[in-house]
Amino acid sequence: MNLRLDESQRAFRAEVRDFIAENLPEESRRGQSLLTGVYPEPAISVPWHRKLAGKGWLAPMWPKEFGGTGWTGFERFIFENECALAGAPYVFPLGLRLVGPVIFTFGTQAQKDRFLPRILTDEDYWCQGFSEPGAGSDLASLTTRAVPDGDDYVVNGSKIWQTHAHHANMMFTLVRTGSGDGPKQAGISFLLIPLDTPGVEVRPIVSIGGDHDVNQVFLSDVRVPKSNLVGEVGKGWDYAKFLLRFERAGGFAAARLRASLKRIGRVLESRMAAGIEIHPDARRRIAEVAIDVDVFEMLELKILGPLAAGEDPGPISSILKLRTSQLKQDVAEAGHLALGEDGAIWPTEVESESDALPGDYLNSRAATIFGGAREVQLGLIAREAFRR
């Protein structure tokens, strides 16, 4: 057992570094450095998405036959670290990390042929239609209904918290197709809805940090071809659980947390250069958070490193999700602390990295809510402990 890079890993690292140095667009790097929301806007992420797609490096988490890279877990770890630490923007994960694995695992050949390439080429920008106003943590109580009618389903209902739905052209949804008898997890299906279909309306929601990232989506008599239903009718809940495990453990979050720490480091440096003293309590808290990120990096590598691309990480994904979300908040809070009294200022325009820290702190509160709230994860983790 060791953490030393072997010769091929060192060569791989150098190759990744060179590629980033030559190809990362400056606007993408700058946009990411000023990020306050959860994901950068398409204007920031898409140019980088296209560079990676051109190189064949966009989907390391996919099996090679669908456009993956064939990298080992350790290579994926090196790649994600190099990208994040160079300041590359986060590639929007909804297609790549969430619906992609569901389609290549459970989809028909026709669905794989149609949708997977369009994720890679950026023709489709996906959003997620799971939550509803009446179904948050209790997701299985969703009521959006899809009724068969000829070759179509007719969908009625409303979805909420769709990140980047205002940029997306596709939405993967959970809809009720069953009779309503039996457990509420039964009778749910996984349906792919083009957002340009008549009857779809997207309304913005402004976040706690003042950003427009999420939306509510209303569906009124929306006709969706039956060929857009993934897998078996009524098995949507199983596919959703599979997808959520990827959402919770689909990549090396420590690299992104490290990139945020790096931003805080630069802000600290510029504040000190301006003669502003950093309070010892803030320094100590930042040190503790940095320790937590160091440890989380190892935890993630230990769990994800041995997995093949596209392999289900299993129930341990709840521990990764919980810690990722808490650390996202802890890092953001450490950044806010680094600002001292200036942390009370809400910048009207984000022009510097320090301007981004208050909004980042505010928006980070969502991290323990979306993708299965903290309390849901704790329940799942406990149930796993009881099984042992």
Place this chain on the structure above:
Amino acid sequence: MNLEYTEDQVLFRDGAERFLSAEYGAGARARSTGAEDGVDPANRSAFAELGLFALTVPERLGGLGFGPLELAMVLECCGRHRVVEPIAETAIAARALATAFDAPAAQRWLPPILSGEIHATVALLSNADIAEAGDADIVSGAVPLTRGAPGAGLVVLLADTGEGERRAFAVTPGTEGVSVSAKRLLDESRGAMLTLERARIPSENGSLAADSVDQLLDELTLASCWKALGAMRAASGQTARYVQEREQFGRPLARFQAVEHMIAAQSVACEEAEAAALLAALSMDLGPSSRIRAVSAAKNKIGRASDVVAKNAVQAHGGMGVCDELPIAGYFRDLAAFRAMDGSARHLDRYERDVLGSGCFRESAILGTDAP
């Protein structure tokens, strides 16, 4: 990069685990806790026979030639079984003899340690005052609370003169000018503060680079972290079982969400502690800055994580948690001693100075700066 244990590592660890399960029950442990200096000679011989003290000593000096990770893996078993004897302390003292002393001195001192005739420990003597006097050194200074010092046949003092150079001294019982103030510790092992007042130590002692002193002390911290991990895993597992058996208000405690979340917090703490312990063990050979970063991170992180496990373990056991009858109270005391000892605050200070202060926290802890 490779994250799989070798067959040899697993075999050795499993051998230690089997021995402790079969032979180290409450009776064997009580023989040591009841002994004057906290170590029963028969237990010590058994541990020596198992090879625990020889683990990290090079083969040319009669050792097994393993490294810090293998010692750490055994210590995890020791933590689970609440081993009270100074296993890590003796093993690291043996390693210090092998690395810091010339061959004749090492060959003189190692046999009684490897055979289990004596136990030993290693301690830092900071701001030491050292004067040469013919065939001896006259040494003054103070040694903080050190586990295993009472009754030790040998104490390896790693002396820091405050001027960069480090010396190692082998101190035997009865050396004039050395006073030992023995204490019973929360985990029922024994420790002592040592005071050296113009102690006359024959000059067969070694001279060390400053970093090898730090390395030895970090190896000791690493071992104590893994021992804590073993105690955490055991306490956490026992708690998860207990809340499924114990019923109140007509249902098992495990069915209450507040209790569920305590169990989940323990699981998370154990996973993080294990990752911290592993990162530290695997960073020992990545160069000083990686080692310092990972060991100080581990000591701090496992300190915090063990607090979560220990407190929830006692709380979930209710009244039984605060009785001495169950091992839970014992694990709580073991982990409290772990947190109190070995410079928890010093490690956070060191991390703040060497990792935050240098800016290397901006780089990956694994792909970091001095990884070859």
